[in-house]
Amino acid sequence: MSSVGLIARDEWRALLRNRAGLLASGLLVLLVLVASFTSLERRVAIEADRERYQASVDEQFDQQPDRHPHRMVHYGQFVFRPIAPLAFFDTGVDSYTGNTIFLEGHRQNSANFAEARQSSLLMRFGQLTPAFVLQTLAPLLLIFLGFASISRERERGTLRLMAAQGVAARQVMQGKLLAHGVIALVIGLPAFLVLGGFAATGAASWAAVLPMIGGYAAWLLLWAVLGVILSAVLRRSRDVLAVLIGLWMVGVILLPRALPVAAEARTQLDTNIETEIALHREVAEIGDSHDPDDPYFNDFRQRVLDEYGVESVEDLPVQYAGLVSIEGERLTTGIYADAAERSRAREDAQNALVHDFSLISPLIAIRQLSMTLAGSDLAAHYDFLQQTEAFRYDFVQRLNRMQAELIPGIGGEDPRISAEYWQDIPRFHYQAPSPFDRPSDLIWPAAVLLGWLAALSVLAVWASRRLERNLR
Template sequence: MSAATRIAREEWRALLRNRAGVIATLLLVALVLVASFVSIERRDRIEADRARYQASVDAGFDRQPDRHPHRMVHYGQFVFRPIAPLAFFDAGIDSYTGNTIFLEGHRQNSANFAEARQSSLLLRFGQLTPAFVLQTLAPLLLIFLGFASVARERERGTLRLLLAQGLDGRTLLGGKLLAQAAVALAVAAPAFVVLAGFALAGVAGWGATLLLMLGYAAWLLLWALLAVLVSAWAHDSRAALAALIGLWLIGVILLPRALPEAAAAQVVLPTRIETEIALHRDLARIGDSHDPDDPYFNGFRQQVLARYGVSRIEDLPVQYAGLVGMEGERLSTALYARAAADSAGREARQNRFVHAFAALSPLIAIRQVSMALTASDPAAHLDFLDQAEAFRYRFVQTLNRMQAELIPHIGGEDPRVSADNWKRVPRFAYRSYDPLRDAGAIRRSLLVLAGWLAGLGLLFAVTARRIGRVAR
């Protein structure tokens, strides 16, 4: 047995003697498990609810009677965002984004009924998920277990004694770190087991699961390292505790809260109202289909007549108004896409500003890794919005085409298309989001964590030499 493992064993023995420490550790492990089970149950319920709603609105669409297709364009379809399997681990922004959108013609509605908007302020204290426990609480536990690791030896005078007996500074510190690092990984183990269970069951991909474990292992090791280092530098254990709590407070609580305000002040996010008004202005600028002398729609009419090889609208085999509807939908959808891209770009700029501080507050890095890999980050939500919008365009145009093609053959005062056709209208089929599709952001955040570990490792080497020197 090497000297370092002997030191580590001594440290574990000391930790076991510390009753409060043992209780806190057990509490945290229990909390990880409770959070996992509560969160899995919550995710499953949300998933079941949303699936049930989706099925019921889809069936409702089929049940609609004979109607003019344009009525169905405004009857519209509701889509509900499915929640990713790993989102139990990290709820991410799921509670803050609406999870249902009403899709209809020539309008882009907002995603509504976000849980955060329906909750009391209690929610803002944080959400009980394994990610919350590991990101926010586990570092505190590691601080409590590690703050005295070296400082205690110094206070009791045993540090000098150990080093005088020929123990190398690196061995001593290495042993302490070994002990704390093992505890850090042990604390995370239950969460990792749950994650592995999901991967084994085939619900989640191994790639994302393993990267998630890697990220959290790095995050917790970082705190174990920090605790031992500060403990080695501090005059006494109380100063070590104060310094570590201070670091935790700034890095985990303060910066993540204060930075968004700075980001929001830098990049203005226009309201939906402004976007909507601007869009209608742009649309009016393109042309007015009701104006018989409108240049844009006159050109469109010429194109249509040429395509069907007729000279008068009355001779068209299709309903001209239906074609105009399709053209209008195409134009407004393009404008909506531009506005959505602009808004997403602004949000991304705000978020990038915050992410740039990950080097100062590694919590930002682990939060990114965690949200991205559990598919509960803005990228996953944007992907849903994109899918919903693409689907909206498809089903509205399907109905518009029905109007153009079927209505001329029906005619009459109140032309209605047979209800059988509604089954031919596409339904929303969500393609689940692959978090590793665009792994650049994940790689960057993992690199930040690796950089922190490397930097602290360097500091560790320096500290070990210094401790050795001090004793001699």
């Protein structure tokens, strides 16, 4: 066996004798399994709940009696966001975004009942998912297992002994890297098996699972390699431990919390209230359909009359008020879309600032990669909002057209159209977005993780040269 292999084997043996290390590793594996199990169970429950709710509100919509279509515009439709299959592995921002929206005419309601708003402060400690265990806790375990890998040999004098026996520092370094790299992958293995099993049953696609496994493998390797390098560079084990814990603290805990403050200070979001008020003002500026002298709506009326080739509103074959509703919905929806776009651009600017720091704190990279592949990232939430908004516009306009076209034929004081028409109104069918729709959300974090690994490899070469010099 090569000396690299021997050194690695020796390291594994030493770690197997370390009872605290074994216990911690066992606990971590247990935690991954518990997290997978509870999170999977939770996902199934949420999915069932939302399916049940969606089915029941869809049925209720069908069961509404004969009505004026405008009443149905305000009866509206509730939509529930189905949960992505891999969201059990990484809940991402899912708990922080609302998962149900009430859709009605000329209003854009907020997505409500986010889990975070229904939880106590305890939730801010983190959510138990395999992603949390791998992102936050596993690096700590790797630090504990690896911090003394080379410094221990130095402190005991065995490093010199090896050098005297003709083992090059490079080989020591490679052996330790091999040992701890394998350990990192072994620690990730239970989670990878869960992911693989999930993909094997067809519940998630391999296309999402494999890069996820790759990303986490890179993330774990990164910590193992970092630990070995620092253990080679610093003189005392406890200094290695202090520096590694410090790096973990800053990169995994501190920066992710502190950066949002900077992002929020630089780019502020408008409140929904301001958006609402601005919308009303903009609509009022366009025109007032009730004002007989309003230029915009006079123009609109003239266009309608020309289109139907009639002289007055009374001669129209359709209900004019219905056409005004269609026009009004078109106008408000456009303004809402602009506001949503502005808001989204600001949130993107905020998040971009945080993402830039993934160069310093690769946690941000693995978090983004993982959320995106799991379909629980902010972009997936936006996609849901866009789908609901498109759906809302469509069904509201269908009802408005029913009003314009059917009401004139009914007349009377309380004109209602048959409940059968509600069947013609489409129901919301969510199209889960593919994480590969936005390649930059995947390429950048992947590049950052690989870049870190590459940089650490260079550092490892430098560290082994330095070790060599020091041993001579």
